[in-house]
Amino acid sequence: MATENKYGTAERLMRYVQIDTQSDPESSNSPTTEKQKDLSKILVEELLAMGIADAYVDAYGYVYATIPSTTEKDVPVVCFCSHVDTAPDCSGTNVKPILHKNYDGTDIVLPDDETQIISPSKYAYLKQHIGKDIITASGNTLLGADDKAGVAIIMSLANYLVQHPEIKHGTIKLLFTPDEEVGKGTDKLDLQKLGATVAYTLDGGELGTLEDETFSADGVKIIVHGVIAHPGYAKGILVNALKIAGEILTALPKTEWSPETTEKRQGFVHPVSVNGIAEKATIDFIVRDFTIEGLLQHEARLKSIAEEVLKQYPSCSMEFIVKEQYRNMKEILDQHPAIVANAIEAYERCGLTVVKEPIRGGTDGSRLSYMGLPCPNLFTGMQAIHSKHEWIGVDDMEQSANMLVELVKVWEEKS
Known part of the structure; x- marks a missing residue:
């Protein structure tokens, strides 16, 4: 049964992906493309409109924001992080997101290029979304769910927590970074300004996956x-x-x-x-x-x-x-077992089966962990990333947002 779309993640994602934020591996600027700031500025506007008073974007395109604590307990400051840029592997210009309601299990022919077909014979995970809503691009571009799904989930979490102050949680930091796709996502990050103790990136794939190990x-x-x-x-x-x-x-x-x-x-x-x-x-x-x-x-x-x-x-x-x-973040995370253990508890409270797999790649969390901010990676639902076949299940995004609500509760309860 699909989760009720109470967090509004789909609407956010479909707005965000229409903003071209492709990073440039050949550029030495920070950020590598100025257009990444177009989304960063919108996120700040939305955060301020929610009532998150300290939200701002710096000269390098990093967005920092704080959701104040609602508890008297001394809770570690938790940061949720996603990146605004999309990969240079496939065009991110003029993305046209399509919401496919009640997916029927058949091949999806993308309208702007009918040779681009998203088929459950190739993407078996599609079969788990029959009867649910999914989002694709139109055939000429990637979708940009990597990692605008993570951005949408975190923004939805922020809005939900602001609207529900009865939920007990510690201070929460929000961080949106540029240039992750070109390996520069933490180059200009100010950890002191961020002020977090632990962090989680929202940059993972299938429902229930939790990644605490990357390549070195x-x-x-x-x-x-x-x-x-x-x-x-x-x-x-x-x-x-x-x-x-x-x-x-x-x-x-x-x-x-x-x-x-x-x-x-x-x-x-x-x-x-x-x-x-x-x-x-x-x-x-x-x-x-x-x-x-x-x-x-x-x-x-x-x-x-x-x-x-x-x-x-x-x-x-x-x-x-x-x-x-970068280096395998597991070497750092093993020194702070509560970070992964609390995430596992949040997954289980939501009825999710935890699937731990090593990432055959790296994330901002790899560098953050070695910079002193231990940081595993949580699921968003994104699939077929960096390609015209990129797609995501709305239910996966909603369940991710719901899991984050539980995660902030777990940190408060265990403090």
Whole structure:
């Protein structure tokens, strides 16, 4: 049976996704795109209209707000966080959200591009939404439920708590960040200004999922220095760095160790770009594993493969540069077991079966945890993210908002 839509999450999501907030991985600005602030400013206006007096957006596009405590107890300050930007993988311009009421279980043909078909044969989770309302885009863009669903859920929670002061809870902080999709979601965050003790991101998928473990991640840059000469007089002299880079890529394993050949708890090494000229070529990789030991092993193996290729070219050289990106938040969360335990209790109070799975990726929560704000990730319902097939169940969003109400109660009761 579907949950009554008392929180209004669907209406909020459908408004928010129409605002283009795509971030830009090539930009060095903060935020990487000014248009992200368009949504941030609207959120502040709505929060102020609710009566949340301190809501504001800073110069970097971060929205900060406080829901005051309604209890005399000394309760840890809990923050709920989502990101306003959408991924650069698929267009976020002119998003046209469609509410499909009482989904009947058949294929959904998106009207603006009829080759885009959302089918339960491909997305089995759709079968659990038969008879319920779902939201899609129209076929030309992503939907933006990642993570505007999280934004809508948190905003709905805020409105509900303001309207129901009889609910006992501690001080609650709200945080909406830019640039999560390009790995910069916490770069300009002021934790002191935020003033939270614990946090939860609302950036997860299926109903009941709770994520307290992510990949650990590094970036690796291999710079190959060739030997340049005029191509008309290059015999015996020229050694083309681009060709060496190609040989390094060719030497990578074909049936393992890559995103397309791994799953579950397996790590990988993934080349993401190749740039250069004959004299100098650069390959950028992302390296992922659930342990630091695994990361180090992957990096050592990659370096060894590249060195073996370079042995054939004694006049050339190579730089191997490793940059830390983020770390598995579980190492921090295990030191603060109440954060996950309280979330589990809130799920169970709502009749939800908790599904704990590691994220084959990272969230703002990864960085927040290592910045001193332990932060697991909670479900929103979003599906097929970063694609034109992106969809979300309204019931999932409503149940997420309901779970958050229970979660703030749990923190108050246990303090």
